[in-house]
Amino acid sequence: MxxxxxxxxxxxxxxxxxxxxxxxxxxxxxxxxxxxxxxxxxxxxxxxxxxxxxxxxxxxxxxxxxxxxxxxxxxxxxxxxxxxxxVGLRRGRVRVGATPSLCIGVLADVLRVFHEQYPEISLELTESGSQPLEAGLVRGDLDIALVIVPPTGVDPALHTEPLLRERLSVASPAAQHPAGRGSINIRELARRPLVLPRRGYDVRETTLRAFSEAGLTPRVAVQGGEMDAVLQLVEAGTGFAVVPDLVFAGRPRLRRTVLNPPVYRTVALARRADLTPSHATTAFRRTLLDFLGDLTAAGGFAGEVLVLPRRESG
CATH class of the missing domain: 1.10.10.10 (Winged helix-like DNA-binding domain superfamily/Winged helix DNA-binding domain)
Structure with missing residues (x-):
């Protein structure tokens, strides 16, 4: 309960x-x-x-x-x-960063819950790709951010706490069904028109890397949009897109098809390693972890999203 x-x-x-x-x-x-x-x-x-x-x-x-x-x-x-x-949470400020897909799939509800719990704390949200968010943390422009952990790791100046392991799937218009029985491979996807987000999105780089490793060139229909624009283009029938499973919630006009072999990404909570987080930032982290725990217990995630075991952080 x-x-x-x-x-x-x-x-x-x-x-x-x-x-x-x-x-x-x-x-x-x-x-x-x-x-x-x-x-x-x-x-x-x-x-x-x-x-x-x-x-x-x-x-x-x-x-x-x-x-x-x-x-x-x-x-x-x-x-x-x-x-x-x-603990001094009657006032203060938390500057939060997140990638657009995480804003859509997780953060909007977390910010609402946090504001209800701590209405006098100012919340500032920055929505961007993982690399700009990491740079913002290092510069001190952000207090905490949800970022995607790349194969090369994040900036060593940052402390990271893995939160989610999330599968990337293929989004297509609900009225269409991609080739394959419940899944689609990269070679089949190469025959479909593709919608790509703008540069700076980790999912864009992951998609292009998968094509390159298979020795294939994607048929790009449109590229350069933000995540919400990518999803709307797919809904309109412009093409297919590789997107995180989190973004499918509440979008009945999208069909989700599993990539075979599967592709995963790790979502982490990041902050400056050399700075002690404020009471407000610590409270935000606690609210986020509690929300994710409640959501996964109730089966509230679309697709395959695993909440990783939490660990205490200073």
Whole structure:
């Protein structure tokens, strides 16, 4: 049982609709439904009757849980405020960096949760490729960043903490089905028009390296866009793209097909090794790790994304 699950349950009880409850807490409706189902499984009882003509209603078990859930959420908020005042989290700033695909797939929800927990801390977001983000950390322009670990490793001036191991898959329009039975190899992909993101994206370099190692030249239809533009071009039928599994969530117009052999990447949390992180930065790291743990426990990731074992960091 998590506080997030309880918050979703209370939201459904308050508005009487899964869709409006998801909107009120700022998540996709399938995510809220999965978390609520996980809570029911944990407690061993159905909390919401989903078959009513007037929308979802609480079962007797749900009615019994509701006041307890409200009290637990209130106590948790009070605990956060008390600790925040002690450790200086009533004010401050966290400058966060992330790649565009991670902004789409993870960070937006994490920033929302962090702002709810620490509303007086200023959040500044920089969205860019991993190499510019690493440079920003080294210069001191960023406090912490989600970056992709390249084969050569990251800048030695940085402390990195691996978080996710994520598969790259082929995105195609949902109306089309690429060659192969549930998978596609690089030779088959070479016969398809390809959409590539701009230079600086690790996924672009990984894609081109896979073609080069196979002795093939891709048929590039469009290149140079940001990740969201790449996905929209694929949805429109312009071509196929190699993208991280995280970006498929909430995009029904995209079909995900596994690359064979598979290609993976490691996502890490990075900061300057020679600087002691502020209380606010440490709190952001903790919020991120808790969110990832809750999400993977509820099966909330699209595709194959493995949350790596966490370790304590100063």
């Amino acid at each position: 998590t506080l997030q699950q309880l918050a979703y349950f209370v939201a459904v009880a308050d508005v009487g609709s899964f869709t409006r409850a998801a909107e009120s807490v700022g998540v996709a409706q399938p995510t809220l439904s999965r978390q609520l189902k996980a809570l029911e499984t944990e407690l061993g009882a159905e909390l919401v009757d989903r078959g009513g003509r007037d929308g979802p209603t609480l079962t007797p078990a749900g009615e019994a849980l509701l006041p307890l859930a409200r009290r637990m959420l209130t106590d948790a908020a009070a605990a956060r405020r008390t600790v925040a005042e002690i």
